[in-house]
Amino acid sequence: MQSLTRKILMCLTGLFLCFFLIIHLLGNLQLFLPAKTAQLQFNAYSHFLSGNLFIKMVSYVLYASIILHALYALVITMKNKQSGGSYKTDNRGRASKWYSRNMGMLGTVLLVFLIIHFKNFWYEYKFGVLPMDANGNKDLYTLVVTTYQEGWYVVIYVIAMIALGYHLLHGFFSAIRTLGVFHPKFVRWIRYFGIGYSLMISLGFAIIPVYVYFLNAK
Amino acid sequence: MKLHLKIWRQKDKNTQGKLVDYWLEDVNPHMSFLEMLDTLNEKLVLSDEMPVEFDHDCREGICGQCGVMINGLAHGPLKNTTTCQLHLREFKDGETIVIEPFRSKAFPVKKDLKVDRAAFDRIIASGGFVSVNTGQAPEANSIPINHETAESAFDSAACIGCGACVATCKNGSAALFTSAKISHMAKLPQGKEEREHRVLNMVHQMDNEDFGHCSNTEACEVECPQSISVLNIAQMNYEYNRAKVLKK
Structure with a gap:
């Protein structure tokens, strides 16, 4: 497979994950509702997602995207490590941003976070035994809120969202470059959009556990 | 001193x-x-x-x-x-x-500070040209090209092939060098005829020479003596994707 084809795969899987993050964040915003409404609405939303055939198909694309994105990142990084030169004195860092050079490290942080995140919610919802709410839906809301009451988990969450912010800051712009947008005006717009998008997603996701933690700490 | x-x-x-x-x-x-x-x-x-x-x-x-x-x-x-x-x-x-x-892996050291950059020559030989009949010089204005396009193509053509982009890139990628030639040609009417073959062959050769992937850190443009723009890389990606889609 040619190098640019590998990059296209990284780009398409990455952009799909970017799109997913928006939907995921919008769904999570329900956690800001008053507790009683939030519980029923969030659980009903989770039930709807897990029962819908279309969403099921999309979820397989999502799992495949995560796996392919990580696998190709590994292949690309290994090749790059072999190809790149190393110097006794190295000041090349002045020419680029640290996060653009450390996408693999940021990605690894995210992968570790995803394993914790999947175990906490996805695994428990799918395979664990959860109590039912008043409407007879699995009570994911209570699980989420109790998890967010543990300080160490909130810290992990916030650190992971900082890593996500930087990963997206380079990743979104880089994906569009791989697609081949070379008109200077659109390149500029996409860069601004990417900054806004990365800030919105990382802040949005990070605020939720912090909000729940302090709300219940009173 | x-x-x-x-x-x-x-x-x-x-x-x-x-x-x-x-x-x-x-x-x-x-x-x-x-x-x-x-x-x-x-x-x-x-x-x-x-x-x-x-x-x-x-x-x-x-x-x-x-x-x-x-x-x-x-x-x-x-x-x-x-x-x-x-x-x-x-x-x-x-x-x-x-x-x-x-x-870089593609630039073996020959002696002291001298490196073998023949990999660049082989990339150019794989597609960095336009096929034209030889003979008398053609009339300069017979193919219309507007000023902006000519200038933009010339900006890409300004690459001197020194290899600083590869040396600066953490991945040892030759994307800036290869893309400068690809977009130089793709911008001009003379180069458009062979654009699909050119980009596929040159990218193929670039990979064969053991250069790394471009991670868009943009360090190459910063250190390039000719300030070759990273937008050339974006155009190479566009040309590559286009050629892959149109390939029969």
Whole structure:
């Protein structure tokens, strides 16, 4: 497979994950509702997602995207490590941003976070035994809120969202470059959009556990 | 001024190299970096030592032949400058300067600071041309090209092939070099005829030469002596994707 084809795969899987993050964040915003409404609405939303055939198909694309994105990142990084030169004195860092050079490290942080995140919610919802709410839906809301009451988990969450912010800051712009947008005006717009998008997603996701933690700490 | 030099000495391709210390006294701050190396070599020859081998040609900043890593920066501390256009006034009196060859898997060190950049030639040979009938020079205005397009193509064509982009890239990627040639041709009517073949062949050759992937860190543009824009890489990606889609 040619190098640019590998990059296209990284780009398409990455952009799909970017799109997913928006939907995921919008769904999570329900956690800001008053507790009683939030519980029923969030659980009903989770039930709807897990029962819908279309969403099921999309979820397989999502799992495949995560796996392919990580696998190709590994292949690309290994090749790059072999190809790149190393110097006794190295000041090349002045020419680029640290996060653009450390996408693999940021990605690894995210992968570790995803394993914790999947175990906490996805695994428990799918395979664990959860109590039912008043409407007879699995009570994911209570699980989420109790998890967010543990300080160490909130810290992990916030650190992971900082890593996500930087990963997206380079990743979104880089994906569009791989697609081949070379008109200077659109390149500029996409860069601004990417900054806004990365800030919105990382802040949005990070605020939720912090909000729940302090709300219940009173 | 006085200088303490730490220069990479390597006997040949198969021998392990190392940094060797040299001291130069009374060098003129207005000397170019290569003139300083000439001065050192004169001293080495007079003391029956092997001179330091380094590539150079025009010494006017336009041929792309010279190029070394100076204190861990391709072509040294000045941005958008070739090694030959760098002068000692950019350094402090008594400063230690570390000089290493451009490194990447695709650029094997031949000796001391000289590297084999023939991989670039093979990339150009794989598609960096337009096929035209030879004969009399054609009428210059028979193919209409607007001023902006001509200028933009010329900006891409300004690449001197020095290899600083590869040396600066953490991945040893030749994306900036290859893309500059691809977009130079793709912008002009003469180059449009073979654009699909060109991009596929040149990218294929680039991969065969063991260059790494482009991660869009944009470090290459910052250190490029000709300020070749990274938007050339974006255009190469566009040309590649287009060629893949249109391929029969």
